[in-house]
Amino acid sequence: xxxxxxxxxxxxxxxxxxxxxxxxxxxxxxxxxxxxxxxxxxxxxxxxxxxxxxxxxxxxxxxxxxxxxxxxxxxxxxxxxxxxxxxxxxxxxxxxxxxxxxxxxxxxxxxxxxxxxxxxxxxxxxxxxxxxxxxxxxxxxxxxxxxxxxxxxxxxxxxxxxxxxxxxxxxxxxxxxxxxxxxxxxxxxxxxxxxxxxxxxxxxxxxxxxxxxxxxxxxxxxxxxxxxxxxxxxxxxxxxxxxxxxxxxxxxxxxxxxxxxxxxxxxxxxxxxxxxxxxxxxxxxxxxxxxxxxxxxxxxxxxxxxxxxxxxxxxxxxxxxxxxxxxxxxxxxxxxxxxxxxxxxxxxxxxxxx
Numbered sequence: 370x371x372x373x374x375x376x377x378x379x380x381x382x383x384x385x386x387x388x389x390x391x392x393x394x395x396x397x398x399x400x401x402x403x404x405x406x407x408x409x410x411x412x413x414x415x416x417x418x419x420x421x422x423x424x425x426x427x428x429x430x431x432x433x434x435x436x437x438x439x440x441x442x443x444x445x446x447x448x449x450x451x452x453x454x455x456x457x458x459x460x461x462x463x464x465x466x467x468x469x470x471x472x473x474x475x476x477x478x479x480x481x482x483x484x485x486x487x488x489x490x491x492x493x494x495x496x497x498x499x500x501x502x503x504x505x506x507x508x509x510x511x512x513x514x515x516x517x518x519x520x521x522x523x524x525x526x527x528x529x530x531x532x533x534x535x536x537x538x539x540x541x542x543x544x545x546x547x548x549x550x551x552x553x554x555x556x557x558x559x560x561x562x563x564x565x566x567x568x569x570x571x572x573x574x575x576x577x578x579x580x581x582x583x584x585x586x587x588x589x590x591x592x593x594x595x596x597x598x599x600x601x602x603x604x605x606x607x608x609x610x611x612x613x614x615x616x617x618x619x620x621x622x623x624x625x626x627x628x629x630x631x632x633x634x635x636x637x638x639x640x641x642x643x644x645x646x647x648x649x650x651x652x653x654x655x656x657x658x659x660x661x662x663x664x665x666x667x668x669x670x671x672x673x674x675x676x677x678x679x680x681x682x683x684x685x686x687x688x689x690x691x692x693x694x695x696x697x698x699x700x701x702x703x704x705x706x707x708x709x710x711x712x713x714x715x716x717x718x719x720x721x722x723x
Contacts, residue, residue: 379465386464508551536614609650657710
């Protein structure tokens with residue numbers, strides 16, 4: 370039977386999460402763009418053939434697109450390969466699919482896993498294990514744990530935050546595995562770079578939620594005699610780098626010019642700071658917060674805009690509405706203002722990427 374008029378319809382949500390336009394989806398599914406528009410607007414109930422074609426084009430099933438309203442009834446899939454099939458995990462519904470996130474991935478703020486008998490403790494702690502009350506974020510913000518804890522306290526819902534570079538976060542969003550992707554490519558010299566990267570990677574059906582402006586720069590040991598950017602570039606022999614596609618590595622690439630990229634790579638801003646504090650490297654690029662946390666000397670290179678990217682289709686999602694309220698709250702903005710290098714003057718603004 371074709372989906373009923375009252376059935377769940379996740380076509381727009383899944384399409385935008387994958388960065389597809391209506392025309393692209395129509396082409397993949399072999400139906401007209403007008404039909405896609407009508408189906409997404411619930412003005413047309415698709416035939417069985419159309420429902421199956423749409424599901425195939427979106428890499429999911431007709432049941433997940435038009436089936437049960439309860440995400441717990443969806444067939445779960447691993448967001449990425451777990452270490453073992455028995456790995457503990459968290460669950461969340463994203464774009465009409467139920468994802469399992471390996472608990473060993475260690476998000477910045479860690480609620481108990483939904484598996485391995487931890488569900489009762491999760492509920493007892495006030496952090497619901499239900500997939501449709503979980504918001505998933507991929508970002509490299511070292512203060513993301515503050516947002517996750519405030520989100521849980523203020524809303525009774527939970528947030529999973531996975532440490533990923535800007536490029537990796539956008540890729541996970543392109544795959545429909547996270548609700549929000551954090552990025553910090555924009556600088557005073559190129560203020561539109563975040564929006565441009567989203568358009569190039571995902572398309573224009575996205576919004577950017579401003580979290581903060583922060584200082585990114587060179588961290589060196591506190592005992593270092595380096596007092597300027599020029600001095601750091603002249604005397605540093607061992608840099609700690611970041612993976613390609615990260616905002617920090619792009620900043621370092623600009624500073625180093627034609628010099629070889631570092632062979633040692635950290636996975637996060639805190640990883641950079643820890644490598645320098647441990648003596649594995651002389652200098653690296655990170656945000657001011659992590660440099661000062663590690664007791665390092667910090668030389669500011671540029672001010673960056675850190676934003677969360679979200680699909681327009683999710684604006685009506687209760688989790689996103691709750692997040693907007695938290696980000697715009699005085700409590701959260703006050704937390705940000707107390708962090709070294711963070712500017713909360715435009716926190717909570719929402720803009721398109723067109």
